[in-house]
Amino acid sequence: GEDVEQSLFLSVREGDSSVINCTYTDSSSTYLYWYKQEPGAGLQLLTYIFSNMDMKQDQRLTVLLNKKDKHLSLRIADTQTGDSAIYFCAGNAGNNRKLIWGLGTSLAVNP
Amino acid sequence: DTEVTQTPKHLVMGMTNKKSLKCEQHMGHRAMYWYKQKAKKPPELMFVYSYEKLSINESVPSRFSPECPNSSLLNLHLHALQPEDSALYLCASSGRQGEAFFGQGTRLTVV
Numbered sequence: 001g002e003d004v005e006q007s008l009f010l011s012v013r014e015g016d017s018s019v020i021n022c023t024y025t026d027s028s029s030t031y032l033y034w035y036k037q038e039p040g041a042g043l044q045l046l047t048y049i050f051s052n053m054d055m056k057q058d059q060r061l062t063v064l065l066n067k068k069d070k071h072l073s074l075r076i077a078d079t080q081t082g083d084s085a086i087y088f089c090a091g092n093a094g095n096n097r098k099l100i101w102g103l104g105t106s107l108a109v110n111p
Numbered sequence: 112d113t114e115v116t117q118t119p120k121h122l123v124m125g126m127t128n129k130k131s132l133k134c135e136q137h138m139g140h141r142a143m144y145w146y147k148q149k150a151k152k153p154p155e156l157m158f159v160y161s162y163e164k165l166s167i168n169e170s171v172p173s174r175f176s177p178e179c180p181n182s183s184l185l186n187l188h189l190h191a192l193q194p195e196d197s198a199l200y201l202c203a204s205s206g207r208q209g210e211a212f213f214g215q216g217t218r219l220t221v222v
Binding site: 040048086103 | 115152161209212
């Protein structure tokens with residue numbers, strides 16, 4: 001079945017760029033999503049990319065998609081302490097509205 | 112307006128109690144979801160409603176009973192829960208690209 005993998009932890013210095021990586025197994029996913037979750041809060045949709053695109057930029061966020069390698073990344077430019085959170089990537093599994101989730105990457109931003 | 116509103120924010124209930132969680136969205140989305148999330152884990156899908164009909168039940172125990180009174184509202188009725196059911200319960204709704212918008216969740220503690 002579908003699997004989505006992420007590295008569990010990332011630590012960066014404030015002002016640096018952060019790159020969070022995700023790999024997935026199911027090439028039938030038509031959309032891939034990035035969510036942010038701060039402690040005690042719900043999941044915030046950051047951005048998403050259609051599977052026939054290879055890049056999407058939205059202010060400080062850049063999503064890169066390599067379909068051949070089934071690799072998705074989220075780059076956060078000029079990382080701030082407010083970006084400290086868990087970041088989940090997810091893909092949709094066909095038309096049944098079910099999302100397949102990675103385990104999440106915990107991003108720590110050090111002053 | 113990309114808001115999904117959940118009430119209550121916190122709930123403590125005994126194992127013999129009956130309670131309900133409520134969720135509301137006004138984005139015109141026709142798919143609504145209940146998820147369960149344990150600390151630092153990805154959310155686990157429980158139920159999906161599509162056009163007010165239950166379309167996915169992920170083998171959830173019958174002590175959880177979903178209800179969709181109309182296209183804007185989703186309820187989760189709880190009865191005879193166990194302490195291991197303590198978790199963050201998240202409601203979401205999704206648009207045409209499957210992009211799910213989440214509420215802030217209900218933090219449930221079963222004592």
